[in-house]
Amino acid sequence: MRDDLAYEPLTPKTLPERLKNLDSITSLIGKEAQEWRVTEVGDGNLNLVFVVEGKSATIIVKQALPYVRVVGDSWPLSLKRAFFEHETLSRQAKRDPGSVPQIYYFDKEQAIIAMEMLSPHVILRKKLIAGEYVNGLGKTLGHFCARTAFRGSDLSLPTNEKKKDTALFQGNVELMAISENLVFTDPYFEAEMNHHTQGLEPVVKKLRSDISLKTDAQKILQKFASNTETLLHGDLHSGSVMCTDTETKIIDPEFGFYGPMGFDIGMLISNFLMAYFSQPGHRTENTLEKYQDWILSVIDEIYSAFINEFSNLWHNERQGILFPKSLFEDQGHSSEAALYGVLEQIWSDALGVCGIEMHRRILSLAHNADFEEISDTHVRSKLEARTLMMGRQLILERNQIKDVEAIQMLARKYNSEKHL
Amino acid sequence: MRDDLAYEPLTPKTLPERLKNLDSITSLIGKEAQEWRVTEVGDGNLNLVFVVEGKSATIIVKQALPYVRVVGDSWPLSLKRAFFEHETLSRQAKRDPGSVPQIYYFDKEQAIIAMEMLSPHVILRKKLIAGEYVNGLGKTLGHFCARTAFRGSDLSLPTNEKKKDTALFQGNVELMAISENLVFTDPYFEAEMNHHTQGLEPVVKKLRSDISLKTDAQKILQKFASNTETLLHGDLHSGSVMCTDTETKIIDPEFGFYGPMGFDIGMLISNFLMAYFSQPGHRTENTLEKYQDWILSVIDEIYSAFINEFSNLWHNERQGILFPKSLFEDQGHSSEAALYGVLEQIWSDALGVCGIEMHRRILSLAHNADFEEISDTHVRSKLEARTLMMGRQLILERNQIKDVEAIQMLARKYNSEKHL
Numbered sequence: 001m002r003d004d005l006a007y008e009p010l011t012p013k014t015l016p017e018r019l020k021n022l023d024s025i026t027s028l029i030g031k032e033a034q035e036w037r038v039t040e041v042g043d044g045n046l047n048l049v050f051v052v053e054g055k056s057a058t059i060i061v062k063q064a065l066p067y068v069r070v071v072g073d074s075w076p077l078s079l080k081r082a083f084f085e086h087e088t089l090s091r092q093a094k095r096d097p098g099s100v101p102q103i104y105y106f107d108k109e110q111a112i113i114a115m116e117m118l119s120p121h122v123i124l125r126k127k128l129i130a131g132e133y134v135n136g137l138g139k140t141l142g143h144f145c146a147r148t149a150f151r152g153s154d155l156s157l158p159t160n161e162k163k164k165d166t167a168l169f170q171g172n173v174e175l176m177a178i179s180e181n182l183v184f185t186d187p188y189f190e191a192e193m194n195h196h197t198q199g200l201e202p203v204v205k206k207l208r209s210d211i212s213l214k215t216d217a218q219k220i221l222q223k224f225a226s227n228t229e230t231l232l233h234g235d236l237h238s239g240s241v242m243c244t245d246t247e248t249k250i251i252d253p254e255f256g257f258y259g260p261m262g263f264d265i266g267m268l269i270s271n272f273l274m275a276y277f278s279q280p281g282h283r284t285e286n287t288l289e290k291y292q293d294w295i296l297s298v299i300d301e302i303y304s305a306f307i308n309e310f311s312n313l314w315h316n317e318r319q320g321i322l323f324p325k326s327l328f329e330d331q332g333h334s335s336e337a338a339l340y341g342v343l344e345q346i347w348s349d350a351l352g353v354c355g356i357e358m359h360r361r362i363l364s365l366a367h368n369a370d371f372e373e374i375s376d377t378h379v380r381s382k383l384e385a386r387t388l389m390m391g392r393q394l395i396l397e398r399n400q401i402k403d404v405e406a407i408q409m410l411a412r413k414y415n416s417e418k419h420l
Numbered sequence: 421m422r423d424d425l426a427y428e429p430l431t432p433k434t435l436p437e438r439l440k441n442l443d444s445i446t447s448l449i450g451k452e453a454q455e456w457r458v459t460e461v462g463d464g465n466l467n468l469v470f471v472v473e474g475k476s477a478t479i480i481v482k483q484a485l486p487y488v489r490v491v492g493d494s495w496p497l498s499l500k501r502a503f504f505e506h507e508t509l510s511r512q513a514k515r516d517p518g519s520v521p522q523i524y525y526f527d528k529e530q531a532i533i534a535m536e537m538l539s540p541h542v543i544l545r546k547k548l549i550a551g552e553y554v555n556g557l558g559k560t561l562g563h564f565c566a567r568t569a570f571r572g573s574d575l576s577l578p579t580n581e582k583k584k585d586t587a588l589f590q591g592n593v594e595l596m597a598i599s600e601n602l603v604f605t606d607p608y609f610e611a612e613m614n615h616h617t618q619g620l621e622p623v624v625k626k627l628r629s630d631i632s633l634k635t636d637a638q639k640i641l642q643k644f645a646s647n648t649e650t651l652l653h654g655d656l657h658s659g660s661v662m663c664t665d666t667e668t669k670i671i672d673p674e675f676g677f678y679g680p681m682g683f684d685i686g687m688l689i690s691n692f693l694m695a696y697f698s699q700p701g702h703r704t705e706n707t708l709e710k711y712q713d714w715i716l717s718v719i720d721e722i723y724s725a726f727i728n729e730f731s732n733l734w735h736n737e738r739q740g741i742l743f744p745k746s747l748f749e750d751q752g753h754s755s756e757a758a759l760y761g762v763l764e765q766i767w768s769d770a771l772g773v774c775g776i777e778m779h780r781r782i783l784s785l786a787h788n789a790d791f792e793e794i795s796d797t798h799v800r801s802k803l804e805a806r807t808l809m810m811g812r813q814l815i816l817e818r819n820q821i822k823d824v825e826a827i828q829m830l831a832r833k834y835n836s837e838k839h840l
Contacts, residue, residue: 159593159597163590163593166587167591168587170586171587173580208751211757214748215743215755222649226574227647324605341639342642
């Protein structure tokens with residue numbers, strides 16, 4: 001890419017001309033740029049995404065737009081997010097090798113990342129709506145959350161490296177501000193960009209008049225905004241996961257930020273719970289129960305894999321300033337109680353985020369296809385009401401709900417209840 | 421100062437020549453540099469401090485050394501700390517006007533800050549050892565802690581400004597590392613630089629074999645290292661406070677860092693408690709009780725002033741992203757419960773830091789004159805033992821001890837007990 005070129009959005013037409021001289025790309029897909037087949041496939045909220053098919057291979061070219069795509073240029077948004085996506089991706093690749101697409105090329109000024117085409121992978125959310133199974137899904141996701149949480153924290157990194165990186169990521173302020181507003185605050189009052197399914201009003205009113213709930217949501221926001229335990233994906237929902245029947249990859253970490261270790265796993269579990277509650281809108285009786293059971297079993301897999309891997313890293317890679325071996329093992333003292341305490345805090349933070357995500361996806365700006373694709377609003381609102389009410393309990397009882405079994409039980413309970 | 425000059429420590433002899441062309445200084449103390457009287461008075465652990473007396477006024481010139489003064493050049497330490505001291509001082513001056521010395525001049529490369537000479541102020545610790553009273557002491561300190569905590573946090577600052585500043589202060593990594601090691605970890609095992617009073621061994625052993633205590637100390641370290649709620653002084657003990665009989669100023673914020681809102685007030689209360697427990701080594705029976713009572717009353721004053729002022733700012737200056745009025749007052753919903761929750765968390769964090777400071781000042785590298793000046797080691801160790809045991813209870817019960825009265829009662833109880 002020519003360095004002297006100011007930022008300009010790519011189009012399927014201009015892309016070959018603009019990328020044809022990059023060795024890192026042509027060495028993969030071939031030099032014959034005129035033969036590249038370019039298709040724009042972005043269906044997210046923010047970016048351009050091109051599939052570029054050359055003679056010998058296919059790659060993905062992702063480019064940030066200087067505004068929020070789903071809203072338009074009335075909502076400007078810094079191109080820096082491509083930089084933070086690239087920075088996060090490279091750290092994730094190091095901390096959990098194979099979990100994210102390979103990066104071939106990055107251009108900061110043009111906000112372009114060229115990366116591995118995941119094929120025949122499909123966005124997990126689509127599979128969950130279609131009722132498809134993925135082997136090893138929970139294990140891969142749980143390991144990813146544990147490895148990135150642990151290896152990006154003061155349990156592992158040298159403190160000067162950790163602080164330098166924390167400082168760097170404070171610059172992702174615009175994307176953090178989106179979460180601060182849309183995720184944590186907007187759901188709990190009649191904010192301008194909110195929308196919700198018709199008929200849901202009685203439950204919405206109940207939540208928005210619950211002062212304890214709003215207070216707890218703000219406490220959880222306080223942690224989001226001023227806790228820098230580890231580098232997180234920041235937007236780990238089922239639209240940020242791509243799968244085949246047996247392989248799982250994590251994409252799109254442009255919301256990468258330093259925050260509480262429980263954040264990613266909490267948001268992830270939340271999106272599985274939303275998939276669970278939305279199933280009656282997508283399945284018929286004969287497959288419904290089995291598929292819902294599978295979703296709950298994936299949540300258990302995520303949690304178990306997380307606990308196992310985090311514990312494993314605790315015992316084998318604890319080299320940071322926190323809970324040093326000099327204080328425990330070297331003194332002949334067990335650090336198991338300390339590990340338990342750290343996991344307990346992660347779990348409580350995760351449950352809080354989980355509940356909030358269940359609220360914001362139904363009450364704030366950005367909704368989930370899981371519910372949106374249920375065209376019968378009567379059915380949809382009924383399912384959303386269950387989700388909202390369970391979310392409320394998760395937030396308020398995040399320090400009491402002890403494990404994933406309790407989550408499964410709660411999900412089954414709300415799934416059988418009428419809240420509208 | 422000439423920009424082309426590489427860093428060089430000042431001496432009383434070179435100082436006039438090197439500062440004589442600075443208008444900001446000569447306009448205050450006069451141009452006749454050959455008549456300036458320069459005395460080096462630094463008695464802290466880290467820096468050079470000169471009193472520079474000119475015809476018309478006297479000022480303080482503080483310069484960082486590229487190593488830890490108390491240890492020597494075997495322990496190098498970044499000059500950047502002068503920059504962070506200057507940055508913290510200017511924010512404190514804005515957030516609590518009149519609480520800190522006025523700055524006249526700053527030279528980043530030379531690590532020099534020229535500032536107001538506080539006279540006839542004396543270091544508070546010396547007054548506490550001498551049994552002197554200061555009117556309004558607790559109120560000034562409580563207000564300082566509340567105003568800097570609140571106005572430097574996401575309750576008040578625009579989030580982009582807060583994140584930018586958080587990023588900047590991550591650079592104070594070397595001074596944070598000193599706290600991370602010497603304050604939070606070293607006291608709890610036989611670290612190389614530790615020392616403690618002869619005879620204290622049974623209590624030291626008790627603390628260092630208490631796994632719950634070590635675990636909790638590390639949890640509190642975790643918050644120190646990865647919580648960025650507000651910009652703190654970072655070293656707010658009675659050696660960082662200067663007083664006349666009626667005026668109180670706060671100095672030396674080179675440990676300035678973003679951390680938990682309860683950090684400064686916790687360390688401060690800790691140093692008053694150490695002054696309290698050390699009194700039997702300095703007073704005779706006839707003045708002892710009255711002076712100890714006064715110290716406890718100052719702790720109460722600090723706490724009350726903090727709560728009052730923080731609540732006042734909560735109601736009148738809450739403009740940040742946290743607990744926004746749009747969610748509470750604008751909906752006709754009270755935010756009192758939310759305020760109570762925030763204060764409760766601050767208090768619990770403060771108690772944890774308070775207990776740890778009581779440990780590290782007796783067991784780690786840097787001790788307090790309050791105890792060190794008691795030459796009878798038998799008496800000293802007895803008083804230190806009480807301090808250590810109360811510190812332990814504060815750490816372990818930081819979520820249960822509800823208010824300052826409980827602290828006062830505990831102090832009186834330990835003050836009457838024999839732990840050696």
